[in-house]
Amino acid sequence: MSDPAVPRRPTLDLRSLTPARVALGRSGASVPTHALLDFTLDHARARDAVHAAFDAPRLVSDLRALGLVVAEARSQAADRRDYLRRPDLGRQLDADSAQLLARSASHPCSLAIVIGDGLSAAAVHAHAVELVKHLLPMLAEADGVAIGNVVVASGARVALGDEIGAILGAQMVVTLIGERPGLSAPDSLGAYLTFAPRPGRTDAERNCVSNIHKAGLSYDEAAFKIAWLVREGLARQATGVALKDESADRAPRRIGTALPE
Structure with a gap:
């Protein structure tokens, strides 16, 4: 009682x-x-987010203004209808994009960032550049993790970052992508981290920081979690089920230090 x-x-x-x-x-x-x-109304907003056009040139311009090296790519999905009906095509680069990235991959890098439209271009337009602005100083704070390349990818699924990261020779790839719209959040951004990216990686080998939007995770909170996972993932040489997000509990180890016995 x-x-x-x-x-x-x-x-x-x-x-x-x-x-x-x-x-x-x-x-x-x-x-x-x-x-x-x-x-x-919310259902209509969610549908609009799925079908919204992706303004890749604007993102490229905004990211270059931050001093980043930015390339543009696209998946094998020819259009939005193709993208929605054939998820497998969104996980593979088209031939021209693969060749372009291969030519621009001058040397291996610690980290590559892929920004893809996913299922909500609106989320990417609203949050991706601001999140990167908050992420850059946090990556530089401890071990000076430098971003080697940024790729803006159209018609992208999460796994497209694996092929891009492999071509660029990145130790780790962070894919920022529009999440499936919900009825309360049509513009939610997600960040997926994969160590040693290559085609065929599974979701069990990734970490995810999701719900980055106005009523969800703030840019500061999201950037802190992503930076912690990047540094810890490079130190452990692993992501996914082998890397638990303990960013709220402890400071990250320096890259190259051994795990305790």
């Missing part, structure tokens, strides 16, 4: 803490009209 001295918080309080659909109320056997209209 509950203690009568402890005041109960009404369920409606939850609506001030989360954009999730809670405490919608009801009208007869259905939801109120305003809740139905909100759902319809």
Whole structure:
């Protein structure tokens, strides 16, 4: 039996803490009209995010303004319909892009960043450049991890970063990509980290920092987690199930130091 001295918080309080659909109320056997209209609007925004055009040239220009070496590439998906119906094509570079990247790969690098449209170009337009701005100083703080190349990829799935990283000779690749839109977050960005990238890597070999958006993970929080995982992943020479995100609990080891016995 509950203690009568402890005041109960009404369920409606939850609506001030989360954009999730809670405490919608009801009208007869259905939801109120305003809740139905909100759902319809959010569903439309999610569909628009999936089909939005990807402005790769603008991203390339903005990233070069940060002093980064940036190249453009695309997957084998010929158009958006192809991309949605054939996920496998979004995981493979087209021949021209592969040749272009091979020519630009002058020497191996510690880290490459791939920025792909994924399932929400809107997320990439809104957050990718700002996240990179916050990430650069955090990577430089401890061990001076330098970004060798940045590739803006159209028609990209997460695994496209594996082929790009392998061509560039990167020890690790970070893929920033638009996540599948939700009804409360059509512009959520995700970051996927893979050590020793190459075609055929599985999701079990990656780390993910997700829900980077206005009502989710902030740029500072996301950049801190990504930088920690990059440094720790290079130190351990592993990502995925072999690398647990303990960024909130301890400082990263310096790259090249041995793990404790």
